[in-house]
Amino acid sequence: EFNARNIRVSNGINADHPVGNGIQAMQKCLDEKSGGKLKLTAFWGGALGGDLQATQALRSGVQEAVVTSSSPLVGIVPALGVFDLPFLFASADEAYKVMDGEFGDMLNKKLDDAGLVNLAYWENGFRNLSNSKRPVTKWEDLEGMKVRVMQNNVFLDTFKNFGANATPMAFGEVFSALETKAIDAQENPYVTIDTSKFYEVQAYVSETKHAYTPFLFLFSKAIFNTYTADEQKALRDCAAVGRDVERSVIADLNKTSLEKIQAAGVKFNTLSPEEHKRILEKSQVVYEKHKADIGPDVVDSVQKILADLRK
Amino acid sequence: MIKTLIDLFYRFLNILLVLMLAGMALMVFVNVVMRYAANSGIDLSEEMSRYFFVWITFVGAIVAHREHLHLGVETLVTHFGRKGRLVLMGISNAIVLLCSGIFFWGTWVQLPINASMVAPVSGLSMGWVYGIGMFTGGGIFLITLERLVRLALGRITDEEIAAFAGENLTLEQMAERT
Amino acid sequence: MTLLVFVGSLLGAMAVGVPVAFSLMFCGVVLMWFMGMFNSQIIAQNMIAGADTFTLLAIPFFILAGELMNSGGLSRRIIDFAIACVGHIRGGLGIVAIVAALIMSSISGSAAADTAALAAILIPMMAKAGYNVPRSGGLIAAGGIIAPVIPPSMAFIVFGVAANVSITKLFMAGIFPGFLMGVSLIITWLIVARKDNVQPLPKASAKERVTATGRAAWALGMPVIILGGIKAGVVTPTEAAVVAAAYALFVGLFIYRELKVSDLMHVFLSAAKTTAVIMFLVCAALVSSWLITAANIPAEITGYIEPLIDNPKILMFAIMILVLVVGTALDLTPTILILTPVLMPIIKQAGIDPVYFGVLFIMNNSIGLITPPVGVVLNVVSGVARIPLGRVTAGVWPFLLAETIVLFLLVLFPDLVLVPASWLH
Ligand code: NA
Ligand code: NA
Secondary structure (H helix, E strand, O other): OOOOOOEEEEOOOOOOOOOHHHHHHHHHHHHHOOOOOEEEEEEEEOOOOHHHHHHHHHHHHOEEEEEEEEEEHHHOOOOHHHHOOOOOOOOOOHHEEEEOOOHHHHHHHHHHHEEEEEEEEEOOOEEEEEOOOOOOOHHHHHOEEEEOOOOOOHHHHHHHHHHHHHEOOOHHHHHHHHHOOOOOEEEHHHHHHHHHHHHHHHHHHEEEEEEEEEEEEEEEEHHHHOOOOHHHHHHHHHHHHHHHHHHHHHHHHHHHHHHHHHHHOOEEOOOOOHHHHHHHHOHHHHHHHHHHHOOHHHHHHHHHHHHHHHO | HHHHHHHHHHHHHHHHHHHHHHHHHHHHHHHHHHHHOOOOOOOOHHHHHHHHHHHHHHHHHHHHHHOOOOOOOOOHHHHHHHHHHHHHHHHHHHHHHHHHHHHHHHHHHHHHHHHHOOOOOOEEEEHHHHHHHHHHHHHHHHHHHHHHHHHHHOOOHHHHHHOOOOOOOOHHHHHHHH | OOOHHHHHHHHHHOOOOOOOOHHHHHHHHHHHHOOOOOOOHHHHHHHHHHHHHOOHOOOOHHHHHHHHHHHOOHHHHHHHHHHHHHHHOHHHHHHHHHHHHHHHHHOOOOOOHHHHHHHHHHHHHHHHHOOHHHHHHHHHHHHHOOOOOOOOOOHHHHHHHHHHHHOOHHHHHHHHHHHHHHHHHHHHHHHOOOOOOOOOOOOOOOHHHHHHHHHHHHHHHHHHHHHHHHHOOOHHHHHHHHHHHHHHHHHHHHOOOOOHHHHHHHHHHHHHHHHHHHHHHHHHHHHHHHHHHOOOOEEEEEEEEHHHHHOOOHHHHHHHHHHHHHHOOOOOHHHHHHHHHHHHHHHHHOOOHHHHHHHHHHHHHHHHHHOOOOOHHHHHHHHHHHHOOHHHHHHHHHHHHHHHHHHHHHHOOHHHHHHHHHHHH
């Protein structure tokens, strides 16, 4: 049983991001299941307000859906802060297994309590570091570097812990600030470094993979509960279809973006396994400091699942 | 007696505005200096200066409404005589009453959602920041209601009618328009 | 149809005298009703989200810097400096007015404040020297409106936030077009004032020039701090604004000593109120902007003007005419806030550079400040110099024409904006 529904999906990113491919795939799936009755209308570039504002609109039942990174929502669901913890996941595969499994379900329960239905975990990608000073091969290389980070306590502490000068700054000013050397470094997924042209004004890019913050495909619980069981199931199933497409497009794009960044003359390096171990050890103080805020059970649970996976 | 109390209340709001603007400037300034002098900054000050800004906007909006400072387009209004202006004033105030009432009500309904969210750095409940809409919506509603009552009783002053028609603007009021 | 409801409710409310901010909220309410999605929380949420933006903090700080500059005696010294430099030339006081206007516009973001300071000092001098008074008033009004085009500029900040365009880029791109406006005014002045029978000022001696420059040096340091700081990447526009305010406070209190601690309460309160008025408007505009977007109105408009999308120059031409017409009746900030959410999607689709569009849009809006019937800067000149409004309006038209020609030259030759911007950035 399907009714005609117009579902407004707010996005902070632009339509050319892989989320665009994911939404197309999801719409195709919904068309098949609902006979064209469930329609997604995507709004890009924060046209319906920022991620946080859109999420609050979902909670009050004003708007249907948003695709948002987990980080801005920590003020609503503190447990989501777990994804901000530095060097939590070692690979995308690990991240998928954790999020699409019981740990993801546990967080979904917490989101549900806040009035948000998470249809699926989409991908934003690992965040990596670019800068104009030197290749970052060990944590000591970050010392004294002016890094633009998101306005987020865990990110701020992570970089301060390495002796960097972590500066929050509006995203729109980052390019100019890098160009004029007001700041030395920024951290974002490769796709963002590419599409925002940061590589034009940076000399080094280091695959730090310091954070994996997923995108959540959130639906307003107040509105979701008025939908029929068929509609709800179609939305959940198709969000998973969109997720798979989005993840694979990101994986491809990450490769092409990195190639493009390197072709522009930016020096690329990765962290050696030993240095990765050292930087993770160095970061344990950040885990300790934020464990209580995130929820000790949440942090312990994800670390146990990861330990089992890595056996 | 009541008039004195009301005047005291607006005096308090004025002092609050000055203190918040000065505090906001100080926080941003200290952060710039620290970024260069000490190669560090206070994360709290970016967030708190933003919240001071929200409060200045919405506390100031009440004061501005009381003093007829919100910009309008008076081209049509000026073509009417006293009687016509009074009628337009009634319609106009009714619309403002409606909007401020909805603003108040919307903030009230939304309060639990904002109160259950905390600011990322300070941990302040966002109810305190975003709840200011109730103060503003409510304040403007009351000011407008009082005007409408006086309008119905025929107690509107000529000064108010002139202000409604955009006459006798001060230089400060003109500066706001550019 | 939705477009009609939007325009009708907005214009209707404004016509009966509802302040613009409440008119924007009202048209939001009407749109919600029309779309069958009335919810008071849409109003509440967008109002508040509008103010919670760090970039907009630059607005109160630049207002504060401007007010401190005027009360601290910086304007007076800038004008003295301009007199010492070019006062002796034939038509000199007119050139003085424009040179001073250009310098002041690189310190302050407010056309009215700059115009008031210029008019108060220069118009009596120009009258005494024998220049045509209404024409002098018109020149100063036309010079005052350069303020929003040359950074710092509240108009660029509001547009940058509403359109999601880098404010730093807008600031850098505004400098040369603002300068062109000044040049066009000087040329026009030399043509129209050549027949005035005037007594040029005596030429300042080298010593007098050095003295005037020395006195103005602190004031001239302000643009260096603002533009240099932003250009060199030392500070963001918001930080530049607060540094400028601190600098103006320091110079006014300790160097020029014209600012008293007892004045500060008044200056801060006035800046806070102006901020609240502008920001309340920004917040209310977010309500209507959210509903315009949710109702897909830009797509509706794009449908009507489909053929123009493929021809950016004609599209720009048409938009500039529209803005000129709107600007005759509506003030600067409301025009920016009402038109930006409607026009930006069209601009993007037509592939027009948003920074280029922003500069022309703001210049056009500034010109609106001196077009009758509602031209606030004309009122400022009329009020400060005690010239009847009708005579100022009659005096302004040659300069209004000159600035409009500059605007359309920029439509024809976008490189006039883009090339200098690329040098400066
Ligand atoms: Na300016
Ligand atoms: Na006008």
